Amino acid sequence: MAESAVSQPAALNSDLVPAKKKRSNAARKPLAQKNAAADDESNGTPSPGKAVDPVAVKEVIQPSPKAVKQTKASKKTTKQTSASSFEKDLLEMQERLEKLRLEKERTEELLKEKDEILKSKEEELEARGKKQEQLQVELKKLQKLKEFKPTMNFPIAQQSKDKDNDSKKKKGGSETKRPSAPYILWCKDQWAEVKKENPDADFKETSIILGAKWKTVSAEEKKPYEEQYQSDKEAYLKIVAKEKREKAAMKLFDEENKQKTAMEFYEQYMQFLQEAETGNKKAKKEKDPLKPKKPMLAYFIYSNERRPALMGQSKSVLEISKITGEEWKTMSERKKKPYEEMAKKNKEKYLAEMEEYTKKKAEEELNQKTEEEEMLKIQKQEALQLLKKKEKTDNIIKKTKEDKQKKKQAKEGKAEVDPNKPKKPASSYILFSKEARKNLQEERPGVNNATLSALISVKWKEITDEEKQRWNDKAAQAMDAYKKEMEEYKKSAASSSVNEG
DNA sequence: TGGCAACTCAGAGCAACACC
DNA sequence: GGTGTTGCTCTGAGTTGCCA
Numbered sequence: 001m002a003e004s005a006v007s008q009p010a011a012l013n014s015d016l017v018p019a020k021k022k023r024s025n026a027a028r029k030p031l032a033q034k035n036a037a038a039d040d041e042s043n044g045t046p047s048p049g050k051a052v053d054p055v056a057v058k059e060v061i062q063p064s065p066k067a068v069k070q071t072k073a074s075k076k077t078t079k080q081t082s083a084s085s086f087e088k089d090l091l092e093m094q095e096r097l098e099k100l101r102l103e104k105e106r107t108e109e110l111l112k113e114k115d116e117i118l119k120s121k122e123e124e125l126e127a128r129g130k131k132q133e134q135l136q137v138e139l140k141k142l143q144k145l146k147e148f149k150p151t152m153n154f155p156i157a158q159q160s161k162d163k164d165n166d167s168k169k170k171k172g173g174s175e176t177k178r179p180s181a182p183y184i185l186w187c188k189d190q191w192a193e194v195k196k197e198n199p200d201a202d203f204k205e206t207s208i209i210l211g212a213k214w215k216t217v218s219a220e221e222k223k224p225y226e227e228q229y230q231s232d233k234e235a236y237l238k239i240v241a242k243e244k245r246e247k248a249a250m251k252l253f254d255e256e257n258k259q260k261t262a263m264e265f266y267e268q269y270m271q272f273l274q275e276a277e278t279g280n281k282k283a284k285k286e287k288d289p290l291k292p293k294k295p296m297l298a299y300f301i302y303s304n305e306r307r308p309a310l311m312g313q314s315k316s317v318l319e320i321s322k323i324t325g326e327e328w329k330t331m332s333e334r335k336k337k338p339y340e341e342m343a344k345k346n347k348e349k350y351l352a353e354m355e356e357y358t359k360k361k362a363e364e365e366l367n368q369k370t371e372e373e374e375m376l377k378i379q380k381q382e383a384l385q386l387l388k389k390k391e392k393t394d395n396i397i398k399k400t401k402e403d404k405q406k407k408k409q410a411k412e413g414k415a416e417v418d419p420n421k422p423k424k425p426a427s428s429y430i431l432f433s434k435e436a437r438k439n440l441q442e443e444r445p446g447v448n449n450a451t452l453s454a455l456i457s458v459k460w461k462e463i464t465d466e467e468k469q470r471w472n473d474k475a476a477q478a479m480d481a482y483k484k485e486m487e488e489y490k491k492s493a494a495s496s497s498v499n500e501g
Numbered sequence: 502t503g504g505c506a507a508c509t510c511a512g513a514g515c516a517a518c519a520c521c
Numbered sequence: 522g523g524t525g526t527t528g529c530t531c532t533g534a535g536t537t538g539c540c541a
Contacts, residue, residue, distance in 0.1 A: 124535050180524045181520040203527050204517055210526085211518040229521090294506045299537045304507060317509045321535040328537070347539090 179232035182225035183214055292353035295346035298339040299328050426478060428471035429460060436460075 155231070187210055194209050195201070201209060296304075303324040310320045328336075426434075436456045 023531055125536095178523055183519045184523095184525045187518080188525050195527090203529095206526075207517040209518095214519065233521090236519090241502095294539080296506060302505055303536070307508065308506095311509085318535050320508085321537095323536095325536040452513095 006459045173390075175325075177236075179229055179236045182222060182229045185225045185228055186214065186217070186222070258426040292350055293356055295350040296343060298336060299324075301342050302328060302336075302339045426475065428468065428475035431474050431478075432456075432460060432463075 190210060191206070192211070194206055198206065198209060280490070303321070306324050306327070307320055310323060315323065433456050436459055
């Protein structure tokens with residue numbers, strides 16, 4: 001828009017150039033008058049003419065010498081015709097100037113609008129910034145809440161604080177203290193006397209003696225203590241009633257105004273406590289008494305050396321800590337050196353002890369692991385034995401069925417099993433198992449058969465190849481004997497069948 | 502980031518008794 | 522559960538710097 005406003009006067013200039021040739025001196029006066037009138041019309045606002053090329057305007061008002069010369073030359077011949085055309089040009093120019101003025105006004109309006117848009121955008125950005133700041137404040141608040149530093153005036157926090165104060169008041173012996181029972185008052189009087197009579201009696205024994213003595217005290221002797229108790233009680237009840245009323249009123253006030261917020265706060269507080277508690281539990285993990293203690297730091301060695309002197313100046317523990325801390329910070333490296341060397345030696349010793357400790361611990365852990373693995377092995381074997389047992393039971397059932405069928409077949413005339421037939425010899429494992437079972441039963445009386453079997457199985461796997469070979473040899477011998485028996489059995493069976501035949 | 506190392510002392514908690 | 526008594530035990534406070 002601004003561009004068009006600027007380009008427009010240039011166009012006007014080009015239009016004005018041919019018009020110059022038609023100007024005449026006669027037309028000069030009315031033009032000046034007209035211009036003055038136009039300026040008066042614009043009245044304070046920038047004149048549209050000023051936006052036009054000033055040279056061109058000057059030429060219109062005050063023509064160049066060349067133009068004047070030309071005009072003079074053709075003065076007489078064109079005097080009548082030029083007057084009317086100049087008026088026409090003037091009107092045209094005035095129209096254009098008006099157009100330009102309007103154009104400029106419009107441009108200014110648009111610029112103003114644009115400024116307003118920019119301003120609103122800036123305001124929007126500012127508002128956003130403020131909102132972001134607010135959010136950050138909120139975030140910080142939430143983070144602070146997570147840390148749970150009691151800086152907020154929430155009702156529950158106030159109440160809990162009051163509760164704490166109450167308990168402290170009671171312990172500390174304030175005016176809200178409960179009255180002592182007659183026995184307690186009497187005890188207070190009698191304690192020193194009983195202690196005098198029984199100097200060797202400790203706290204527990206003294207209490208027992210007093211308890212027994214109280215039972216022998218007459219009603220008349222008890223009377224002053226009971227009276228004191230009654231008066232103490234009356235005073236106490238008055239104070240308690242007053243406190244109770246005040247407390248109830250405060251409670252009501254708090255509850256009415258802040259119950260909702262208080263509950264939220266309370267929940268967060270409980271969660272915070274829970275988290276803190278779990279953290280503490282971790283911290284309170286039991287320590288290994290055999291673990292070497294951490295070595296003393298250079299500063300600690302120094303503070304231990306310095307402490308007696310400061311204690312001589314009757315400084316408190318905390319003051320001593322602060323003083324030694326400050327002294328240590330400002331101490332020169334040369335002065336620190338002996339303490340640091342001592343600390344270094346302590347550390348070396350500690351590291352050596354730690355190495356031994358970790359080694360020992362690792363060994364212990366390894367042993368434990370081995371034991372656990374062995375137990376696991378046994379358990380697996382037991383499980384396998386159970387499985388085998390089940391399979392065996394299934395086989396027995398199957399075999400029983402088969403036997404029944406065989407017997408049925410035998411009845412029908414088929415061959416039956418000869419009881420004189422030699423039994424198959426035991427395998428090397430069975431031979432080993434018999435001996436191992438006998439030994440284990442002596443070692444672990446009362447252990448069930450399944451466990452024994454499992455242990456035997458483990459032992460069998462653990463024995464050396466040589467030992468296994470020994471058992472294999474035994475089994476081989478048994479097999480040889482079985483074979484011979486079988487030969488004899490076959491012979492006798494054959495001869496008996498011949499005799500029968 | 503929090504626990505731990507040494508030191509000392511105040512303060513809290515616990516023990517038994519009878520009673521409210 | 523709190524009230525008195527005594528003496529023992531445990532905890533927190535404060536410091537620095539290492540380490541998991």
